[in-house]
Amino acid sequence: MSKAKGPQDLPPKGGYVPFQIERIKLRSFATGKMGIGIFIAVNVIGMPLYMQNWRSERKRIIEAKSRELAAFPILFAENDRALLKQLKRVREVEADVMKDFPYWEVGTFFGEPIYEDVPVDTYIKPTLGELYVFSDPTNKPVLEYIHLFP
Amino acid sequence: MTDSKIFALPSDQELNTEELSISWPYIAAAAVFLGKKCEWYHNEFMLCRYELKDPRKCLKEGKDVTKCAKEGFQEIKKHCGKEFEAHVNCVVDTSATGTDDRYCSKTRKMFDDCMLKNLNMERPSFGYFCEARVHDSPRPKPEPEPDRFTDRLPDPAAPPYPPPKYQGASGFNI
Numbered sequence: 001m002s003k004a005k006g007p008q009d010l011p012p013k014g015g016y017v018p019f020q021i022e023r024i025k026l027r028s029f030a031t032g033k034m035g036i037g038i039f040i041a042v043n044v045i046g047m048p049l050y051m052q053n054w055r056s057e058r059k060r061i062i063e064a065k066s067r068e069l070a071a072f073p074i075l076f077a078e079n080d081r082a083l084l085k086q087l088k089r090v091r092e093v094e095a096d097v098m099k100d101f102p103y104w105e106v107g108t109f110f111g112e113p114i115y116e117d118v119p120v121d122t123y124i125k126p127t128l129g130e131l132y133v134f135s136d137p138t139n140k141p142v143l144e145y146i147h148l149f150p
Numbered sequence: 151m152t153d154s155k156i157f158a159l160p161s162d163q164e165l166n167t168e169e170l171s172i173s174w175p176y177i178a179a180a181a182v183f184l185g186k187k188c189e190w191y192h193n194e195f196m197l198c199r200y201e202l203k204d205p206r207k208c209l210k211e212g213k214d215v216t217k218c219a220k221e222g223f224q225e226i227k228k229h230c231g232k233e234f235e236a237h238v239n240c241v242v243d244t245s246a247t248g249t250d251d252r253y254c255s256k257t258r259k260m261f262d263d264c265m266l267k268n269l270n271m272e273r274p275s276f277g278y279f280c281e282a283r284v285h286d287s288p289r290p291k292p293e294p295e296p297d298r299f300t301d302r303l304p305d306p307a308a309p310p311y312p313p314p315k316y317q318g319a320s321g322f323n324i
Binding site (some may be wrong): 004017045059060062063064065066067068069070071072073074075076077078080083084085088091105108113117120121123138 | 155156157158159160162163167169170177178181182184185186188191195196199203204205206208209211213215216219223249250252259274276277278279280297302
């Protein structure tokens with residue numbers, strides 16, 4: 001074991017720096033009072049502007065809704081007829097497609113109806129899949145209700 | 151049931167009628183005038199649709215609505231065609247959905263003036279179609295659906311309630 005040469009490491013002259021145990025505060029750019037003041041100022045200036053905008057926006061919304069409600073009967077009347085026509089067409093196509101399949105009854109699963117606890121000849125709104133069952137899937141509307149968002 | 155042979159669908163003769171061959175921006179632009187002109191037919195159709203919940207039973211009312219709208223469009227085209235076309239073009243150019251006319255007050259004013267002058271139709275007041283109104287229909291009221299759940303629990307007591315058995319709400323103060 002060789003002996004260490006030269007002087008050993010010693011503390012610097014005057015001793016080590018004392019440990020930092022005091023709290024260092026962050027630099028603050030705004031005091032509490034200033035924050036409250038900014039809050040009040042923003043609200044006092046902004047609220048009238050907001051209310052003004054809201055009033056005009058609300059007026060616009062009511063006008064759009066009024067226009068929409070006036071137009072809906074015209075659209076519904078045509079839509080109902082188109083839906084019934086499509087139901088007829090789907091029934092004809094299904095009868096044609098399944099004519100060679102034994103024991104198949106149109107609109108049922110081998111004679112078993114879709115809904116068992118409703119009276120016969122009840123209208124139940126068909127789903128989109130029922131209406132587009134024999135058509136090209138790319139023809140199915142992606143955004144069904146887009147017209148409801150003016 | 152929805153599409154089986156028992157389900158009676160109307161004949162082609164009942165379904166086919168002269169449809170509106172016009173696009174949505176035109177309908178939306180003329181909607182308030184048509185709604186005012188055909189108000190009775192619209193109310194009758196919507197009430198039928200709401201009460202019976204069956205499009206097969208409201209085909210006649212629906213045809214009346216389409217016929218009335220068609221007549222209205224023909225009148226507009228005959229008397230205010232140019233103004234209507236200008237207004238719709240402006241709406242289509244400035245709005246995303248082809249209905250919002252907030253940047254078209256000038257053409258809208260011209261269209262309204264023309265409608266008032268030539269057809270004596272005033273634009274309905276603000277929010278007219280958002281108001282609730284009573285419609286007196288000649289069609290009899292439909293029968294309420296019979297109760298199919300015969301073994302259900304009895305209905306709760308009607309408003310003059312009996313006194314509580316176990317101190318009511320204060321019984322929970324343990």
